[in-house]
Amino acid sequence: MAFRRVLRASVPQSRLRSVGEEVAERYGESLDSIEPLEADNWLSVPCVVNEHWFVKVIADQHTLVHGLLTAGRNIGAFSAGTEGFFEHFSTPLEMAEHELESTRRMRELGVEAPEPLEAFEHDGLGVLVLEYLPSFRTLDEVSREELDPLVSDLFENLSRMHAAGIAHGDLRAENVLVAPKDGEETLYFIDATRVSGDAIEDAKAYDLACALASLAPLLGAADAVAAAADHYSAEELLSAREFLDFVNLRPDHDFDAAHVKGEIEKTAA
Structure with a gap:
């Protein structure tokens, strides 16, 4: 303390x-x-x-x-x-x-x-x-029913950033806000940190691992990996797998790394 x-x-x-x-x-x-x-x-x-x-x-x-x-x-x-x-x-x-x-x-x-x-x-x-967003919730504060239609948006936005050579570097539920816009619940990304441009591929794989770590407790490992697979290749998912044990050491993530790894391996196969 x-x-x-x-x-x-x-x-x-x-x-x-x-x-x-x-x-x-x-x-x-x-x-x-x-x-x-x-x-x-x-x-x-x-x-x-x-x-x-x-x-x-x-x-x-x-x-x-x-x-x-x-x-x-x-x-x-x-x-x-x-x-x-x-x-x-x-x-x-x-x-x-x-x-x-x-x-x-x-x-x-x-x-x-x-x-x-x-x-x-x-x-x-x-x-x-x-x-200032006067009304928002973090990703882990929304119900499963509300979360389901947002998951694809999360991976779509993340893959768009990655395709442009940008990594977030600190992706976790607290850094993805859900707030109303034009009558619909919308994802807002905040608190990006600095990563080296010379290691952008590793940083992107780390981002993807963090996204899976954030969503697995909310959706289940199988559904989280399936949603990611709509926007990322098997090779990219396997690269993210290598960072899951590291992500699991962080106090702001709590998930079953072995289960997520297993779902990635099944999807990649």
Whole structure:
């Protein structure tokens, strides 16, 4: 618990308020409210400003924590028989700018994500401003009945990103939001991390493994693999299989890796 408290950096309320005032001023308003959101997030302090903008506030300690997590993930990648492909950030502003650009690239491909507005530095903090989705659930909060028609969309969007040479790098249920758009429930992808372009094929296989790990507990391994097979080849599924044990070590995934591997092998055969 002590270690988790060290990792979960906080930003004093006075500095958060200063960020909120800066954001509101940039859009021609005065600050009415800044509300930190309850989230198990070690890489930023997420807030809502004036019930209109979603703002991530990133401090030096968040950059440090990202570096520690990146090192751990790269060790895990080595255990899967590949070079590490996760990259760290030097400054809070660099973290904010990367997510801004990643979100823009996803939207350019037709992948839904909250509209990226800007990234800037304020009082030594990195600040990312995005569209605020006032009503959403994470992927693991929807019912099986609601999830079924969304699964194909998830793999279709992921494969679209991969075909364009983009990997998400941190795909899990908490980073796929379900929110209404034009009267229909729609998937929104958030919190992409940085991966090396020199190892994009490994990063894509890791993404696919993470998607299967997220969906297997919700759908069952057989249905998750079958849905993925509509958008990925047998060879790509087999590449993802190599990362499943590594993904299973992460505390944010809880699934039967052996069962998923078995379903991949049956599908590939």
